[in-house]
Amino acid sequence: MFTTEANYKESFAKAVAHLSTQDMPVQWRIKAVDDLIEVYVRQVGEVPDGDQLERLTNYILRDSKNQPDKVSNTEYPVxxxxxxxxxxxxxxxxxxxxxxxxxxxxxxxxxxxxxxxxxxx
Incomplete structure (x- = not known):
């Protein structure tokens, strides 16, 4: 999937874009992002680009941004x-x-x- 001979950064960016379109519960998103990063690090041997990590983080936190009153609705708000x-x-x-x-x-x-x-x- 991500090999150093091919353009692995571009293929990872495409994988991030594809994953970001998926609609799933937060726990599944965390697992999917974690698995994607682990596969990348195992195959390439380096940490993904910071921009792609930020996109993945935003994907995980997508629902939490739309809570106008997160302090009273959440036990431990971020x-x-x-x-x-x-x-x-x-x-x-x-x-x-x-x-x-x-x-x-x-x-x-x-x-x-x-x-x-x-x-x-």
């Missing part, structure tokens, strides 16, 4: 790096929430700035 940073900026420890005035809770004044003001004053 956040992107941007989502994790954004969430950590918005979260406030419960011990600090009781001391904030009602206006700060409504408007969303950042707690970090309140602490700086308290230290300066």
């Amino acid at each position: 956040f992107s790096e941007w989502q994790q940073k954004h969430r950590s900026r918005r979260e406030v420890p419960l011990e600090y929430v009781g001391g904030l005035p009602v206006e700060a809770k409504r408007v969303g004044i950042r707690l970090k700035h309140r602490h700086k003001q308290k230290r300066i004053a």
Whole structure:
């Protein structure tokens, strides 16, 4: 299937494109992608191209991108790096929430700035 004499990268790209068109449950997708990569590494002796690995990853995660409320619908949601940073900026420890005035809770004044003001004053 993937031999070093032939254009193995192009044939792997075609195999990835064909696999990406298949509609199957997530567990089967993971197994199919894993098997395809194992066959490639066994026959060629190197890891597939990063672009093809990204296409395979997107194929596995295809359904998870269309969940607008994945945090409340999933037990362990997967956040992107941007989502994790954004969430950590918005979260406030419960011990600090009781001391904030009602206006700060409504408007969303950042707690970090309140602490700086308290230290300066």
